[in-house]
Amino acid sequence: MSTKKRKSKSNSKRPPKHNPKRSSQRASISREAVAVALTTERDGEIPMPPDELEQLCVAITERNDNVLRMRSEALQSAERLASNELRTWLREKRDARAVDWYPTAIEAPDDLARPSRTIDYAAGEFYLQDSGSLLALAAAQADTFQLRGKLICDLCAAPGGKASGLLEAIDEPYHVDQSQPRGFLLANEPILTRIAPLSYNLARTGSDQYAISNEDPESLAEKLPGLFDLVLVDAPCSGQALVAKGKQSPTALQFTHIELNRARQNRILAAAEKLLRPGGTLIYSTCTFAVKENEAQVQFMIDHLGLTPAPVQRLAKYQTDLLNPPNEDVLRCSYRLWPHRTACAGSFAASLAKPLGDEPPDYDRDRKEASWRRSTTSRSRDQSMVPREAIDQLPFLVRPDDPRHHLQLRDWIIDATAPDAPDWVQEESFRGPEIAHRAGSTWKPSHASAIRHTAAIEGLPSIEVDDETALKYLTGETIPIDNPNSPSADGASDGASDDAPNQTGWQIVRHRGRPLGWIKSNGRIGKNHLARHARMQ
Numbered sequence: 001m002s003t004k005k006r007k008s009k010s011n012s013k014r015p016p017k018h019n020p021k022r023s024s025q026r027a028s029i030s031r032e033a034v035a036v037a038l039t040t041e042r043d044g045e046i047p048m049p050p051d052e053l054e055q056l057c058v059a060i061t062e063r064n065d066n067v068l069r070m071r072s073e074a075l076q077s078a079e080r081l082a083s084n085e086l087r088t089w090l091r092e093k094r095d096a097r098a099v100d101w102y103p104t105a106i107e108a109p110d111d112l113a114r115p116s117r118t119i120d121y122a123a124g125e126f127y128l129q130d131s132g133s134l135l136a137l138a139a140a141q142a143d144t145f146q147l148r149g150k151l152i153c154d155l156c157a158a159p160g161g162k163a164s165g166l167l168e169a170i171d172e173p174y175h176v177d178q179s180q181p182r183g184f185l186l187a188n189e190p191i192l193t194r195i196a197p198l199s200y201n202l203a204r205t206g207s208d209q210y211a212i213s214n215e216d217p218e219s220l221a222e223k224l225p226g227l228f229d230l231v232l233v234d235a236p237c238s239g240q241a242l243v244a245k246g247k248q249s250p251t252a253l254q255f256t257h258i259e260l261n262r263a264r265q266n267r268i269l270a271a272a273e274k275l276l277r278p279g280g281t282l283i284y285s286t287c288t289f290a291v292k293e294n295e296a297q298v299q300f301m302i303d304h305l306g307l308t309p310a311p312v313q314r315l316a317k318y319q320t321d322l323l324n325p326p327n328e329d330v331l332r333c334s335y336r337l338w339p340h341r342t343a344c345a346g347s348f349a350a351s352l353a354k355p356l357g358d359e360p361p362d363y364d365r366d367r368k369e370a371s372w373r374r375s376t377t378s379r380s381r382d383q384s385m386v387p388r389e390a391i392d393q394l395p396f397l398v399r400p401d402d403p404r405h406h407l408q409l410r411d412w413i414i415d416a417t418a419p420d421a422p423d424w425v426q427e428e429s430f431r432g433p434e435i436a437h438r439a440g441s442t443w444k445p446s447h448a449s450a451i452r453h454t455a456a457i458e459g460l461p462s463i464e465v466d467d468e469t470a471l472k473y474l475t476g477e478t479i480p481i482d483n484p485n486s487p488s489a490d491g492a493s494d495g496a497s498d499d500a501p502n503q504t505g506w507q508i509v510r511h512r513g514r515p516l517g518w519i520k521s522n523g524r525i526g527k528n529h530l531a532r533h534a535r536m537q
């Protein structure tokens with residue numbers, strides 16, 4: 001962990017340095033192609049000075065290190081972290097490394113070589129992402145307490161970089177202070193194969209205040225019109241900012257590609273407007289540079305969807321000036337991060353509001369009439385769907401009578417929906433946080449059920465491990481069970497006497513009280529059941 005690593009800085013306080021070793025595709029992106037992408041019309045003027053355009057063409061192929069978007073609990077008490085490097089940075093030098101537009105994210109300390117290979121990362125203390133993608137979260141004010149208790153829809157959510165930030169924003173304050181209202185997030189992703197990473201990233205937050213849907217935006221808007229306080233459209237786009245990551249080819253700069261994306265974005269935005277309650281906020285973002293997919297879409301929302309600009313004061317210095325001809329309404333609620341100015345991959349975000357109508361729907365009612373207060377008929381019907389074998393095999397986990405969740409069976413997966421989830425989560429059969437699944441004839445606890453917030457896993461069998469054992473576990477190894485008196489998460493002894501046999505069966509591995517995943521113990525060793533995608537590579 002202490003190996004020195006050269007980092008390119010992603011904070012606007014430090015302008016990027018050109019690193020030729022990182023410019024693998026540099027030769028394949030021409031200044032002309034970027035220029036076309038930046039014009040609103042095929043033959044329009046290039047709205048950026050030529051020398052700046054040149055800098056952009058170089059920067060577009062540079063790689064930047066991801067930053068650490070910290071969980072608020074970690075920021076409040078750095079002591080809970082295992083990494084000395086991170087603890088020191090958070091205690092003493094956090095401001096110097098904070099991302100300018102999203103101060104609860106920091107650049108990785110130089111002496112923390114691979115943040116993704118730390119116990120703290122496995123324990124969900126931070127999420128790694130390009131600092132550019134934090135622009136949309138900043139526009140949504142996800143690093144303040146303004147979103148707590150809100151009902152939010154992330155319409156294009158996979159793999160969940162922004163959805164997990166929104167989920168923390170609506171729910172984490174509750175876990176720090178339980179008098180705070182709880183919010184709820186619907187994370188929608190129309191492409192089925194992208195749901196698994198989305199589920200994992202949402203589960204990592206430890207929250208159960210979410211559901212996942214796999215719908216086309218238009219059909220979702222028909223089911224849930226006028227409900228949400230905030231809708232995020234982090235749209236599929238030509239992805240010009242992803243060229244350096246190798247996730248997009250330079251064809252992302254072609255006119256036809258941009259045009260196809262623009263048309264798709266129009267449809268998604270129209271659905272997003274329908275999902276919003278009057279007075280609600282729409283955050284639109286992309287990771288592309290084309291004006292047609294950015295400022296021109298904001299113009300579309302104002303002209304055709306009746307939305308109004310909702311400027312975000314703190315982002316004023318990132319306000320865009322690229323529109324030809326300029327339109328004040330568009331420019332004052334639209335923000336850009338440029339890779340040649342800030343050393344992130346580059347991104348766009350805009351904030352708009354839906355005007356208040358005459359009769360705002362009583363969206364609060366949906367949340368208040370939560371599932372655990374609803375009629376016993378629907379509750380017992382859903383709970384009875386849980387197979388008897390699942391309850392018999394995992395009696396400590398699959399408990400239909402537990403008021404802390406509402407169980408649902410789907411495709412041999414048992415979800416545990418939050419008790420105060422809105423009714424439509426069950427009615428529409430959206431997926432919730434997974435607690436168990438069937439493999440062959442055996443029911444197994446799911447990874448997500450181990451890594452929930454401490455209150456949700458209270459009372460479940462667990463074993464506390466030291467740094468060395470935690471690292472072993474995270475790389476997929478079997479671990480020794482040699483400490484029957486190890487403290488459980490709340491610091492209490494597990495009650496075993498010196499000569500008592502070690503616990504057997506399913507147990508949650510915890511490090512400093514923070515859950516990491518499951519093992520199955522035979523009393524001497526713990527067989528590793530950490531989900532493959534959660535392992536350190």
Ligand SMILES: C[S@@+](CC[C@H](N)C(=O)[O-])C[C@H]1O[C@@H](n2cnc3c(N)ncnc32)[C@H](O)[C@@H]1O
Pocket residue numbers: 133155156157158159160161162163189190191194216217234235236237264268
């Ligand atoms: C830019 S990515 C979203 C990234 C995500 N918000 C994050 O922060 O991790 C766009 C997502 O939109 C999804 N998508 C593709 N077509 C869509 C459509 N017609 N409607 C909504 N989403 C779509 C893609 O599958 C992709 O997961």
